[in-house]
Amino acid sequence: MPSSPIILWLRNDLRLLDNPALFHAVQTNRPIIPVYIEQPGGPNNWSRGSASNVWFAQSLRSFANTLQGHGSKLIIRSGSATEVLRAVTQESQSDTVFFNRYYEPYERHTESKVESLLQSVGGKLQSFRGNVLLEPWEIQTRNGQPYKVFTPFYKAIQTTIQAVQPYPAPTQIISPDQWPNSLTVEDLGLETGLEWESSMMQHWISGEDHALKTMESFLREKLENYPDGRDIPSRPFTSTLSPYLSHGELSPRKVLHSLQSMLVETSDPATIAAAETFVRQLIWREFAVHLLYHFPHTTEQPLNEKFSRFPWNSKPDDLRTWQRCETGYPIVDAGMRQLWQTGWMHNRVRMIVASFLVKHLLQPWQDGARWFRDTLVDADLANNTLGWQWVAGSGADAAPYFRIFNPVLQGEKFDKDGEYVKKWVPELSKLPSKWIHKPWQAPKEQLQYAGITLGTTYPEPMVDHTFARERALAAYNSIK
Ligand code: FAD
Numbered sequence: 001m002p003s004s005p006i007i008l009w010l011r012n013d014l015r016l017l018d019n020p021a022l023f024h025a026v027q028t029n030r031p032i033i034p035v036y037i038e039q040p041g042g043p044n045n046w047s048r049g050s051a052s053n054v055w056f057a058q059s060l061r062s063f064a065n066t067l068q069g070h071g072s073k074l075i076i077r078s079g080s081a082t083e084v085l086r087a088v089t090q091e092s093q094s095d096t097v098f099f100n101r102y103y104e105p106y107e108r109h110t111e112s113k114v115e116s117l118l119q120s121v122g123g124k125l126q127s128f129r130g131n132v133l134l135e136p137w138e139i140q141t142r143n144g145q146p147y148k149v150f151t152p153f154y155k156a157i158q159t160t161i162q163a164v165q166p167y168p169a170p171t172q173i174i175s176p177d178q179w180p181n182s183l184t185v186e187d188l189g190l191e192t193g194l195e196w197e198s199s200m201m202q203h204w205i206s207g208e209d210h211a212l213k214t215m216e217s218f219l220r221e222k223l224e225n226y227p228d229g230r231d232i233p234s235r236p237f238t239s240t241l242s243p244y245l246s247h248g249e250l251s252p253r254k255v256l257h258s259l260q261s262m263l264v265e266t267s268d269p270a271t272i273a274a275a276e277t278f279v280r281q282l283i284w285r286e287f288a289v290h291l292l293y294h295f296p297h298t299t300e301q302p303l304n305e306k307f308s309r310f311p312w313n314s315k316p317d318d319l320r321t322w323q324r325c326e327t328g329y330p331i332v333d334a335g336m337r338q339l340w341q342t343g344w345m346h347n348r349v350r351m352i353v354a355s356f357l358v359k360h361l362l363q364p365w366q367d368g369a370r371w372f373r374d375t376l377v378d379a380d381l382a383n384n385t386l387g388w389q390w391v392a393g394s395g396a397d398a399a400p401y402f403r404i405f406n407p408v409l410q411g412e413k414f415d416k417d418g419e420y421v422k423k424w425v426p427e428l429s430k431l432p433s434k435w436i437h438k439p440w441q442a443p444k445e446q447l448q449y450a451g452i453t454l455g456t457t458y459p460e461p462m463v464d465h466t467f468a469r470e471r472a473l474a475a476y477n478s479i480k
Helices: 020-027 050-069 081-091 105-120 150-157 195-201 208-229 242-246 252-264 269-294 305-309 316-323 330-342 347-360 365-375 381-392 407-414 419-424 444-449 465-477
Strands: 006-010 032-038 075-078 096-100 124-128
Touching: 006 020, 006 081, 020 032, 020 096, 020 124, 032 081, 050 195, 050 208, 050 365, 075 081, 081 105, 096 105, 105 124, 150 269, 195 330, 208 242, 208 252, 208 269, 252 269, 269 381, 316 330, 316 347, 316 365, 330 347, 330 365, 330 407, 330 419, 347 365, 347 381, 347 407, 347 465, 365 381
Parallel strands: 006 032, 006 096, 032 075, 096 124
Antiparallel strands: none
16 A cells, blocks of 8 residues: 655745755655645734745746656645645645744744644644754753854854755655645735836746855855955845745755855865855854744844833834835935845845934834835845844844944945945936935036936935934933
């Protein structure tokens, strides 16, 4: 008699390489039914945003093709994970579900519901390491507490990540005698057909194949420029791996392993230093997962409780002006346009625009986080929460609140010639670099020559920097 199939419950792990649940399922020599379930959104806007939905739809198609190439099939369903898994196990006479762990609060809650359900019907559930180098509970301070400061976390993690070994991709996946019914990707309604979606996706190809290609070309061609180039938003020297890592089309262990294999063949100190800088960023990602796992309330509440008394000045109009890229600060508007048009924004500019929203405009960081979550193709609850709380000064190891970015100086430092601004705010492109980050200070004739009428072709600054700085410091002093 043929053995009963294993249900491989997939979420943010649509990949063959270094997929622990898939690897172990294949090792059993039993048929495998890969199932993706589109669940109704969780509370507090934890569900996928619009940009990620579009990305994910393409990712599902890509993974379905990959599985087909391996003689398998992706079964797509929608509904609550418990209901669907109950139905699929019954339909396929399976008693076993394998899955990779997912550390977001709502997903953990779902996992425990699935576990209770399977136990109640005598089924077996096996979970495996998710998209991390290290499980969030595998590392703690000497006092047995979760880490809240990055550097000690970074040091502590070093020994564990010396020689990671990703799981190989399976060559063949055994099919069941009969496949359960499946929806199509279109049935899930992740794409709305808006022009915004297709123009945004012109910048990307989702899926595991392209994730691997992007990683390889980064390691081969860009890594050496990473330490100096990673803070210059007009330069393409960061990896742009974030959407692939966020959606689990690429595992961090695979990235680290590829980097380590490359380093074996070099003794060049510059390459080794560049690799260290890059690994540090991957560890920030681990730190974010660690924090979210241990402090799940931080998606909405400040980690530093002092900030729960912060006098935000919530104004929907100000939030909208920021979202619409009309602040009048070119580096901020350029970043927000890059986000809107490509679903991605350079890290340096993420810090600048986030700081502008929470400090210059005193808008709650949660509003900014929600906008990012909706518009980023790499939206990731852990990284986004960490990033926003860091900028707001309320998070782990956060930027000191009193260090308030001056958007003009930030622009002049990291976009010296205004290349980034000129690309995303072309209406300023004829302005000499000297004025590109402060057009309101440019002489009249320069503005005229550049075809700019402030307040008409490009906005006046929505708030004065000195006033905003003092207001933010006063707000901070009130909670000190
Ligand atoms: P690289 O510089 O090539 O770094 C490699 C990888 O390391 C990234 O793909 C990412 O997975 C990780 N990484 C890099 N920087 C950080 C960081 N500061 N924190 C955590 N992980 C990092 N990143 C997301 O993936 N999703 C988000 O929703 C997100 N929201 C953010 C919000 C704010 C306000 C800020 C300041 C940062 C946010 N980041 C987020 C972190 C960072 O900006 C992006 O990961 C990075 O810009 C992605 O580009 P890259 O892949 O080229 O990065």
